[in-house]
Amino acid sequence: MFGLSDILFILVTVVVIGQFWRIRAITEAANGYLSQYCEKQGLQLISVARDKTRLGMVRGKPDWKTLFIFEFSGNGEDRYQGVLEMEGLRALSTTVPPYRMN
DSSP states (O other): OOOHHHHHHHHHHHHHHHHHHHHHHHHHHHHHHHHHHHHHHTOEEEEEEEEEEEEEEETTEEEEEEEEEEEEESSSSOOEEEEEEEETTEEEEEEOOOOOOO
């Protein structure tokens, strides 16, 4: 049968896999949000990268607080970096520097 250490190992493995899927879902939500944001603003989205991820309390329960750095262009030639802050699957703020447009 299973010993206590086996059950603990299985439990830890399930939690780690679950958190991996949650972070992946947050990354996909950020990509979708930034695609829509850039399209609405008339920008070209170049790349998205997760910068910081930390566990925190979101609306009374533990979830991930994540910062994403994204590159975009307003005229197709210049590159700029913006920051997206998310709590769980919800976008909190999007910060972009001044940029040139066509």
